[in-house]
Amino acid sequence: MLPSSGLKIGRIFGIDIVINMSWILILILISVSFGSVFYNTAGFPQGIWPWVVGVVTGILFFAGLLLHELSHSYVAKRRGIDINRITLWLFGGVAEMSDEAEKPWDEFCMAIAGPLATFILGGIFGLLYLLLSQWNVSIVVVAPLGSLSFWNLVIGVFNLLPAYPLDGGRVLRSILWHRTGDLRKSTRVASLSGQAVALLLAGIGVFFFITGPYYYGIWPLILAFFIYQLAQSGYQQTLLRIAASDTRxxxxxxxxxxxxxxxxxxxxxxxxxxxxxxxxxxxxxxxxxxxxxxxxxxxxxxxxxxxxxxxxxxxxxxxxxxxxxxxxxxxxxxxxxxxxxxxxxxxxxxxxxxxxxxxxxxxxxxxxxxxxxxxx
Ligand SMILES: [Zn+2]
CATH class of the missing domain: 3.10.580.10 (CBS-domain)
Incomplete structure (x- = not known):
């Protein structure tokens, strides 16, 4: 399911950073979305301005996603888990690990690092937004800061949903794993929790389809679909790993x-x-x-x-x-x-x-x- 090909744009901490082609499409979509928000912001200069600032904001937004993945990868490397590369694709970034964490604490640190970076980034953007709007700095600078702060906080919260294999699900699993010592059961619970989150999101999507505005329902349904699939395959992968790890x-x-x-x-x-x-x-x-x-x-x-x-x-x-x-x-x-x-x-x-x-x-x-x- 995960993309394997793409364009290598650089190397950080010895990890290849690769852009999947789907990412360029999404960057355009996101830039246009930011642009249309600025276009409709009172007092924002019109003409080409909203779209140029939209592209800059889109690039900063994706740089934030890269920072999120790098934070996971940095902690992983520090704990002796190799990261082959980071691929930026449709829904953000994917860090490709050569191995899984072998201890609950390692997994906890790795999983929490990404959302933590995203929250810090959202906080910094938010603070800048508050400060600069106090000082009457141009809306061309202030509006993007507001959007970036908001969306980083949203992404942070989304990633912390207790849905394995999303970050929050990994955090949940690592806590259960630490308490029970049973990796399989902990993964099972975190994966079931993921399926529950998916069903909840699907419910929200259907709700908006019935009551309107129907387009509010599109994203929850797409996310529900992905989370459900990931939760199931994530559990299977862990089972595979457990089944294989105690036999030589x-x-x-x-x-x-x-x-x-x-x-x-x-x-x-x-x-x-x-x-x-x-x-x-x-x-x-x-x-x-x-x-x-x-x-x-x-x-x-x-x-x-x-x-x-x-x-x-x-x-x-x-x-x-x-x-x-x-x-x-x-x-x-x-x-x-x-x-x-x-x-x-x-x-x-x-x-x-x-x-x-x-x-x-x-x-x-x-x-x-x-x-x-x-x-x-
Ligand atoms: Zn993450």
């Missing part, structure tokens, strides 16, 4: 994986190995040393006429570092790598090949465990 690769790997000698003809490889074993790949060795891995797919790239001519050594692909895994790695750490593409990983300890971890087996194991967790 060595617990579910295939052992006794035959090593294929590089001189083995492909015909033999096909019938004696791929057909005989239900494994997607085999390590290929030459003189006792692993030279690569041969997968089922590699055979399909060879025409049948060549099966008797070619040998395993010719079709084996060198092992990439991402295809090798330590047996004591927990499954949550390999999950992302496996979901990213590879159908299998070679389990390696030092120079020894201990076994093979297949995506199929990993998914089967994790899904079964998630079902058990869900019934708890």
């Amino acid at each position: 690769v060595r617990d579910i790997m295939y052992t006794n994986v035959p090593l294929i000698d590089a001189s083995t003809p492909l015909t033999m490889l096909r019938y004696n190995y791929f057909t005989a074993y239900s494994l997607p790949a085999f390590p290929v060795v030459d003189g006792g040393r692993v030279i690569g891995i041969v997968g089922r797919d590699d055979l399909y790239h060879v025409s049948a006429a060549e099966w008797d001519v070619l040998d395993a050594g010719r079709v084996a692909r060198p092992l990439s570092p991402s295809q090798a895994v330590d047996p004591d790695t927990t499954l949550d750490k390999v999950l992302k790598r496996v979901l990213g593409g590879d159908e299998f990983m070679l389990v390696v300890e030092g120079q020894n090949i201990l076994g093979l971890l297949t995506k199929e087996e990993l998914m089967r194991y994790v899904e079964t465990k998630m079902k058990i967790l869900q019934q708890k």
